[in-house]
Structure formats: structure tokens, C-alpha cells
Amino acid sequence: EVQLLESGGGLVQPGGSLRLSCTTSGFSFGSHAMNWVRQAPGKGLEWVSSIEGSGGRPSYADSVTGRFTISRDNSKNTLFLQINSLRVEDTALYFCARERGGHFYTELDSWGQGTLVTVSS
């Protein structure tokens, strides 16, 4: 069974940092591109970042470029998102989502339950 479990969220002041993790099991992690998608309270889904199965071609939404860094450790089946210079508008539930293919341009076929990031003073 495919499982994705996010962790690392919490309450942080504006300007602060967090490192989110997505621990996976039940599939060949390195064979799949991975994504972070966020959802602000009461709002819709917003793509944040992607990375290829090999760890190549990290990409980011304009709203987070320069502040967020996606990475992965294929030996530990884990995806990361380092988030720096947090803003109030970054408050959201952050989901990790598996892409069907190892590269991009395929559907997001499995999702974790999310980890909540709250940015407030």
C-alpha cells in the first residue's frame, strides 16, 4: 500500500523557517517525481514545488521561489521542503503528492494527509 506521511509543520513567526518531511513507503520512491501542494485555510489547492525521481529539475511556484527548497533522499524514501523567510500568506496545509511518472507531466496519483504550517506573530 502506498503511504505518504508529512511532518514538520507548526507555528512559526514571520521570517522564521521550517523543514517539512514526507516519509513514504509501499512503492519505489526513486521512480516517481514528487510534489508539494498547499491549501490555505478554506481555500483551494496551490502547487508549490516539484522534483524529479532522480532529484533533478527542482521547480517552484513564483510565490515561493528563493525562499523554499525542495530535496529528496532516495535512500530514505523521504521528500523534504525547506521553507525560509516565512510570511503570513504561507499559512496552509502542506501536502506531498506522488506523480505517476519519474519525470513530470503526469497526474498526482497519491497524496499524504498534510502538515499544517501556521505563520503568525
Add this chain to the structure above:
Amino acid sequence: EIVMTQSPGTLSVSPGETVTLSCRASQSVSTNLAWLQQKPGQAPRLLIFGASTRAAGIPARFSGSGSWTDFTLTISNLQSEDFAVYYCQQYDKWPPYTFGQGTKLEIK
């Protein structure tokens, strides 16, 4: 960036009815379109990919159609567990992947 527009925003229907949800892309996405379902407090779940292919374990009452810029999700014989928010998402042009704003299906 491709903008995905869903309509209507909210749909009130009764169990047993058939509903059609719409999604329009601001430019062609071929058939690289997915539909996701999200229930309160839960993660999104993939229903349809490739505009019309049901994901594993998805009941046959869910069907998708369309291509290029116009897509529909039809749910037949609505069950109580189908009341949720539905999102369309394009994966044809990246970055970024983009989602519609969602259609909320509520019980009439």
C-alpha cells in the same frame, strides 16, 4: 500560466441524481487533465486522469470527458459519500501545475 476555471462554484443536489461539473482551461491542455475529490479534513484523492480514465478503485459512476480546453466530470446516481469538493488540475504545461478553484457538491 494556464488558468483553470470550474463551474458552478456550488451545486446542490439530491442523492440518486446525476450531476455534471465543468472545467475550462485558458489554453489547450490536450487531455492532460485530472479530477480530484476532497472531503473535509482529508487529502485530495485522484478520481480521473487523462481526462477520462478512472483511477484505481474509483467507481464506474464517475466519468470524465473532454479535450483541449473544455472538460466535464459526470457523477451518476449520487451517493452520500460523493458530497465533497471536486478540483480539476492540468498537468500539460509545467511549471506550474494549476488547479481549478473547486466545485462544492452539497446535499439538497
